[in-house]
Amino acid sequence: MKRLFRFWMPRLKSDLIVNQTLLTNAGFLTVAAAASALMGFLFWVWTARILPPERQGLAAATISVMNLIAFCGEFSLGTLLMGRPDSGRGVYGLITAAILCGVLTSLAVGCIFIGCSSWLSPQLQSMLSSHSLVFLTGVVATAIAITADGAAIGLLASWARMVREIVFSLLRLLLLFLVLSYSLAPQASAIVSVWIAALVASLGCILVYTVYHRELLAWPDFAGLRTYAADIFGHHILNLGALGPSIALPFLVTVVLSPTVNAVFYAAWMLLQAAMLVPAAVGTALFATSSSDPDTAAQRLRFSLGLSAAFGILGGLACYLFLKPILGFFNPRYPEIAGAGLDWLGFSLLPTMIKYHYIAVMRLQRRMTTAALMMFAGALIEVVAVVVGGLSGGLFGLTALWLVAVTLQSLMQLPAIINAAGWNLRFGPPVAQS
Incomplete structure (x- = not known):
């Protein structure tokens, strides 16, 4: 045991030092996502x-389509901008543009x-048409x-996103409390309005900070932004x-099934996204940090894969074992509406984790056209x-x-990740980096 400890501790210490920037920014992103x-x-x-589940599902569907359009x-x-870590003065004009x-x-x-x-469900179409200004905001x-x-x-300032997410999250609850103080059964439009008002206020905090730091x-810089037209399209x-x-x-669940079913699905989907906090944050930080330090990209990738796989497995098991009781905590009717349909949803965590890392690898290798074709075909599937x-x-x-569908995609993407990590397909030791 002592020999193993002496063998692994120096390697772990070395990994932590090399990946300090990755871990710091991933930590901020994880805190933001956790909040x-x-x-x-x-x-x-x-x-x-x-x-009632129908109103809940309609509100969730409206927010979902709002996020999709944005x-x-x-x-x-x-x-x-995430792939441009330069903090020089010129990058601020690019950000503004x-x-x-x-x-x-x-x-x-x-x-x-x-x-x-007009092709949407009647409830969703009515929501969008009668509250179009709020929706566009x-x-x-x-x-x-x-x-x-x-x-x-x-800019490796992921703390800014963390602050905005925390402000947004707290204001959502505060505004919801105010709405429920005046109405114990608000319409779906009121829930959507609370969400949007909190988001706008969180952006206002960032604007105040930006004005205070005038630099x-x-x-x-629209001319500078035009030079990245090909990259923008590829991304x-x-x-x-x-x-x-x-x-x-x-x-899609709302359109194919019903707002009532979507209320249950959205609750389970939100729990699944929570289980992806660490893999998603590490994968995002991997792209940003490796863009600024390509020489250690393979080592960072191996570290990120191990960390994400551990959280993916644990999260999948937790979703499988505890999903039904948690859905019942939302609403006593939810487990009955869900049936056996959502029991296996958590096992999509590992394929999704592979997808995050595949995207980061292909962006770092500037193979976005190849990746885009595969991902677009996978999206259609x-x-x-x-x-x-x-x-x-x-x-x-x-x-x-x-x-x-997502499992088949991950099997197609895995060889590129293994190769980028410096492993051969027989999973031998990492290849020495030149």
């Missing part, structure tokens, strides 16, 4: 205990979506948050394929699996086919 998950859990438990309209400008472009493009996509929403605010968070991570203010196609289905899934599974087998069929 969002914990406060979000309280937020949705609170509303689930007061609202994600599509922001054009992955935050991801571009990216935020302004994200505002305009997300607003345009939001308006187009509302104009073409949420789309634009979400797009600004995505871009600003990406810029903070790229962060810069005239927008966006890759993001659409990689993250689009997971953002759209609660919305996921959407088809959700629709076919939901229509033919309800919630159980939807979950099962989606899990098969």
Whole structure:
């Protein structure tokens, strides 16, 4: 035992020193995501205990589609900034230009979506048409948050995202308390408005900080941003394929099944995202830190894979064992509505963890076209699996086919990750880095 301790301790110490920047920024991102998950859990438990499942599911679906439109309209400008760790004066003009472009493009996509929403479920269509101004405000605010968070991570100042997420999470609960003080059974639109108001206020805090530190203010550098047009397109196609289905899934459940089923699915989906906190944060920080120090990318990748796999396995088992009791804590009706459909949802954590690392590896290797084609094809397969599974087998069929789809994707992506980590396909010792 002592010999093993003496052998592993120097290696562990060396890994911690090399990965200090990765761990620090991943730590900030993990705290941010943990605060969002914990406060979000309280937020949705609170509303689930007061609202009927149909209203709860409609509110969750509206927020889901709001996030999806902002994600599509922001054009992955935050991801571009995330890969630019330069903290020189010139980068601030690029950030300003990216935020302004994200505002305009997300607003345009939001308006187009509302104009073409006749194919949606009647409840969701009514929500969007009668509260279009509030909805568009949420789309634009979400797009600004995505871009600003990406810029903070790229500057290795992930603490800024952590602060914004904590403010956003706390304000959601405070505003919900105020709303429930006047109405014990608010409409779904009130829940969506609370969410958007808290988001706008959290962005206001970041704006105040930026104005106070005037060196962060810069005239927008649109000419500089245009030079990255190819990278922006590559990042966006890759993001659409990689993250689009997971953002759209609660919305698809509402359209394919019903708002009532989505209330249960959204609660389980939120728990699953909480279980992905550490793998997602480490994978995001891996891209940002390895962009600034490519020589240690393979070592960082091996460290990140081990850490993420451990959390993925533990999180999957926890979701399988405790999902039903937790759903019952949300609302006594939820386990009955869920049936056996969501029992295996947690086992998507490992395939999703592989996807996060595949994206980081392909971006670092500037192979975004190859990655985008694979991820986009995978996204189409996921959407088809959700629709076919939901229509033919309800919630159980939807979950099962989606899990098969993401698992097949991860098996296709694994060889590229193994190669980038310096392992051979027989899982031998790491290859020495030149």
